[in-house]
Amino acid sequence: MALSHAERSDQPKKACWTPGCSWKRCLKYMKSVSIIIVFAFGFTGIPSAQEVQGLKALRSDLESIISDSSFSNAFIGIEVKDLKSGEILFAYNQDKDFVPASNMKLLTTSTALSILGENYQYHTYLMANGYVLDDTLFGDLYIVGSGDPTISGRFTNGDVVKVFKGWADTLKLLNVKVVKGNVIGDDRVFDNVPVGGGWGLAWHEDVYWYAAYISGLSFNDNCVDVTLKPGKQGAPASYTLDPSTSYVTVVNESRTTDDTVSTVDFYRDPATNVIHIYGNYPKTLDSMKVSLTIYNPTLYTATVLFETLNSAGIKLTGRPFDISGYRSISRVPPYNLMWTIASYTSPPLSEIVKVVNKRSQNFYAEQIFRTLGKEKYGIGTFENARKVEMSFLYSIGVDTTKIEINDGSGLSSWDLVTPHAIVKILEAMRKSPVWESFYSSLPVAGVDGTLEFRMKGTRAQGNVRGKTGFIENVRSLSGYLTTLDGDPIAFSIFVNHYTVPTSAVNALQDMICTRLCNFSYK
Template identity: 35%
Template sequence: LGPEFRYSTGVYTAGEIDREGVLHGDLVLKGSGDPLLDEPALQGIIEDLKARGLKRVAGAIVGDTGDFDRSPYGWGWSWDYLSASYAAPAGALNFNKNVISIVVEPAAEPGSPARVTLKPSSGHMRLRSSVMTGERGSSRSVSRERDAGATTVTVTGSVPAGGDAAIDAVVAVLDPAQFTVDCFRDMLISSGIPVDGRARKGSAPAGARMLARHVSKPLREIVTDLNKWSDNLIAECLLRTLGSVRKGSGSVSAGRDVVMEFLEKQAGIEPGAVSMADGSGLSRLNLVTCDSFIRLLDYMYRHRHGTDFMESLPVAGVDGTLRNRMKDTPAEGKVRAKTGYIGGVSSLSGYVTTAAGQPLAFSLIFNNQVGTVAPCREAQDEICAYLAGLTEKL
């Protein structure tokens, strides 16, 4: 794709806007997989539509997902975490990281139901709440669960009287495209553009023309967001984008084919050394050797875009997922590496510059850990500190 690649989210119509500003036809929001589309981005599109004279939509709001398939999850993902923010579904249309915040405000008196709302508020998610207001000074404890394969979220718990409204939890949406067009329709109405029709999924008709669009920041910055903070949604969207751009199919399987071809033909990694089931590493069907990571790191160190790649990685003791690790050790500021974690597994792979000025690639993977992986991270940090402290070149 290249570091300057940008996502484009466009608004299309085959209808006409009359003298009163009424669009006689549907307004189609077509996505290309942008994982960072947010409220300011959609508001910018709405302002552009207003500048074109749009004052009312007589048709529907339609979400067009193009060649992206309808499988929003990776292979082998577990049903019990699909409502968690780190497992948000991915697609051609994504909004607000495909999560909804649960805002809880206590009632004035203990024993009364608390006020629970969803943000952004849309018809995409139904709310079932039994959160109560507890005594002043009591603990604040709120939990949520989305019904499996459904759009109903159940919120339970208690919040102390006299407290403020706060975001107590987030929940992943079920259908990112429907969620996006639901929110887009609501934002149009809130911005003074009534919409007669409902929000639904579909395709832009032949001959539809573009009215407005949002262009994302460049891929080098998106990849930095991904690697610095281990953003699963970005990784899943990028995998599907690779499939869409290179194979004509925005699917996990097409994206996987692109990645595996790159690993084998360019990075020189044996196909049998990597088993890839998703873009984020959340699936337990993902398998990889430390040697494969070392080969990839060595290849990227010499790649023409190697600097962009290395600068996207967290720096020990400085930023991202390593900001609180290896502080006050020889590794602080000398290690650039990507963390990896699922239950019982902890990994760290990247680069370290030794005291002798020698750059080294390393990969440390701990599997099948019982209980906390904290000892694994401590061992990783100690190894990195040792390597960073080497005063002679290897």
């Protein structure tokens, strides 16, 4: 059958083994094939023998690191991706689920920056439902919460009640010296579930800052700061509270001794604000500061504002309330019928996420997580927040069928994430309009945050930016680095169920990161 002109023109020229082919025609054919090969392969990243050897050496080294017999009983998952070429440089159990610990904060902060925006701010209002006559306000004061985690000393040079002092000054400018009413905290932007699912804390762990309650109205990270100093020999250690408040009752069972190591510990009676201090405090130890959680953050906030107003010379005839315990909520007037006395606006979200990721601050992460639900569905419940986060992750290509989200901070042992999912998030964020805010929120190896003392003196120092994670028998590290060739890398390293010291797991992760920073195809 005769071929059409078009079909004939697409047929290859005859090669030299074809009868009747001249050497000139063969040479012309070979040149054309060479050009085709260059275009087909030379510009599409087919690695040279040297590049193949470099990658082979990298994979061999990483396999050797994770094959250490000390980790034979542990579960390890890793994915390393070259964000320039898109090549997976190394993968091991990358599609298996692991407990991520604080790597969950990568999900929370990436979603929040992308959905809420890096310039998002919280607004908390002080409102009144009465009127001022002469120097007296006849009516109640309402603190209307927005889920803001930042009303504390963190952004006010350590003055934890600076915002409340400012509100007192505003009342004075209005010539208010007496308030014939109560101070009521309104936390209804969130539900009343104060912890994440699967927070399997030991019997007294809920007193420590990392387990602070979630609330629509919060103050000082929902903690009281306790500073200890030695007392007289054999006597209890002395202590001060910040803020100085009657909301907390301290039972001091500590003792000042000649010991060189402190055995002081703390616990809070369940569903109360009775905090016990016990153990031996060395007389040679100058001071020790700890942040301890309180029960009912909303009432705590209202109480400290009440006390701050009194200290400023404003007399209140009522008392502080949590709105859920104030008479009948149905009797609370609508806020559009009240007047605003003062307000507080938080720093932008770009600054707030730095606290979340660099310090690995659980309370901030949980507040931001619930805020996602509040902004999308009107109330900050766990389920609403989860729906928003899952939707975002799905939109950037994460397989959400392989993820379990039970909180925003990673304190839950029920959370499950794959290394591949984390790398997918890191890759998407590098292309995001909020990339700079996300990237700058991550700790820098050997420089700051939770990586301040790791990878010092190596090429990873100042290079690796990553989020750490830790709960019992779980250690994670995920983030970014740059290779010796200048190529950007996203990586995720999970280690679960290990029984060696956590310092040994840190060393394993640091070795992997350092090897990647020294990787070159050349």
